Amino acid sequence: MVEHLELWRKAGKxxxxxxxxxVSMARPGQSLIDIAEExxxxxxxxxxxPSFPVNLSIxxxxxxxxxxxxxGRRLRDGExxxxxxxxxxxxxxxxxxxxxxxxxxRHAALLGATxxxxxxxxxxxxxxxxxxxxxxxxxxxxxxxxxxxxxxLSGHTIERYLLHAGKSIPNSAGQPPARLEVGEVVAVxxxxxxxxxxxxxxxxxxIMRFRTEPPADREPELASLFTRxxxxxxxxxxxxxxxxxxLVLRRRKFLQTYPVFLETGGGLVSQAEKTFLLxxxxxETLT
Numbered sequence: 001m002v003e004h005l006e007l008w009r010k011a012g013k014x015x016x017x018x019x020x021x022x023v024s025m026a027r028p029g030q031s032l033i034d035i036a037e038e039x040x041x042x043x044x045x046x047x048x049x050p051s052f053p054v055n056l057s058i059x060x061x062x063x064x065x066x067x068x069x070x071x072g073r074r075l076r077d078g079e080x081x082x083x084x085x086x087x088x089x090x091x092x093x094x095x096x097x098x099x100x101x102x103x104x105x106r107h108a109a110l111l112g113a114t115x116x117x118x119x120x121x122x123x124x125x126x127x128x129x130x131x132x133x134x135x136x137x138x139x140x141x142x143x144x145x146x147x148x149x150x151x152x153l154s155g156h157t158i159e160r161y162l163l164h165a166g167k168s169i170p171n172s173a174g175q176p177p178a179r180l181e182v183g184e185v186v187a188v189x190x191x192x193x194x195x196x197x198x199x200x201x202x203x204x205x206x207i208m209r210f211r212t213e214p215p216a217d218r219e220p221e222l223a224s225l226f227t228r229x230x231x232x233x234x235x236x237x238x239x240x241x242x243x244x245x246x247l248v249l250r251r252r253k254f255l256q257t258y259p260v261f262l263e264t265g266g267g268l269v270s271q272a273e274k275t276f277l278l279x280x281x282x283x284e285t286l287t
Contacts, residue, residue: 002183002277007092012275012286014046014087015094019287022054022083026100030075032056033067035083036237043087051086051093051163053207053235058082062150062191062261062269064205066235069245077103080110082271088232091161095187096287097273107268110192113145114272117171117190121155122285127182127278136173138190148197150269151175153261155189158275161231184278185286195267201259208248209233211256221247222254233258 002008022039039054053066058079067073075081084097099111120137134155142149155169157180167178171190180186209231214222221244225234236245248255263269276283 004092005277007089008094008185008277008286011048011051011087011089011092012094014043014048015051015085015096015275016287017046018042018054018085018087019083019096019098022085023098023100026075026081026083026102028075028077028103032073032075033071036067039083039085046087048087048089051088051095052233053237055084055097056081057084057260057269059268060195060263060266061202062153062199062263062271064207064258065260066206067237068206069237075102078106080107080268080270082269084271084273086163086275091230093158093163093232094275094287095158095163095189095273096275097189097271099270099272107270109145110147110194110268110270113142113147113192114190114270116145117141117149117192118188118272118274121188121190122274122276122283125186125188125276125278125283127180127184127280130177130179131169132173132177134188135170135175135177138171139173142190142192145192147192147194150191150193150197150199150263152199153189153191155187155273158185158187163232180278182278182280185275186278187273187275189271189273191269191271193263193267193269195263195269196265198264199261200264202262203260205258205260206235207233207258208235208255210254212254214251214254219251219254222251
């Protein structure tokens with residue numbers, strides 16, 4: 001029996017509800033900050049906390065953009081929006097994502113590619129296997145739509161307070177496989193593109209995490225934030241005091257910052273993701 005299974009399941013249920021909220025709000029003219037705050041409000045109302053700041057990455061952005069406290073960006077007709085969100089309870093976390101074309105339907109194949117890939121990859125998922133069959137299923141589904149998987153991005157195992165716990169589930173069959181064990185929690189996370197199939201680092205995406213614990217005697221404000229977030233990602237929208245926000249940005253030595261991932265060829269990107277508990281003969285969908 002998986003330890004604290006009821007918390008994993010609740011975190012998954014809340015994460016799925018939050019994702020549905022974000023998807024439903026993706027309309028032309030809607031502000032990114034309103035979507036982010038409403039999605040994260042749903043998580044907190046349901047008795048959980050965000051696993052990470054909701055990612056609202058658009059078009060060539062593959063991941064890692066969340067609005068800053070002053071963000072005035074609004075969605076435009078035809079944009080391809082990735083909504084990536086999760087919930088956590090005492091560190092037991094979920095992670096799920098979906099892609100929406102805002103106000104139009106010109107990119108049905110792109111969105112369908114990652115939906116198909118997630119379904120195909122999760123259908124062969126089970127404990128005790130290596131990831132090769134999952135990767136092959138994902139790649140075949142994306143190629144069937146005439147598109148490319150983003151080979152630099154992958155699914156991953158999840159452990160308490162660790163969203164990326166060490167094992168990867170590649171989105172391309174050419175990547176080294178990992179062995180998955182019964183009882184592990186994993187996120188299957190295909191990305192598809194009409195570009196080159198690779199990403200590079202763009203600008204700071206307003207997301208960060210503590211890489212080390214700040215000393216409480218010399219950095220009491222940062223130590224207080226570490227108590228709140230520990231090793232999980234956070235953003236300045238979650239830090240209400242402007243002076244502490246400024247302090248955070250000046251003390252980068254304690255922090256890992258996340259750049260926005262951009263598709264190398266300028267291609268549009270879609271994403272789909274769910275969290276699973278691995279069983280001997282399959283997988284339980286947690287989100």
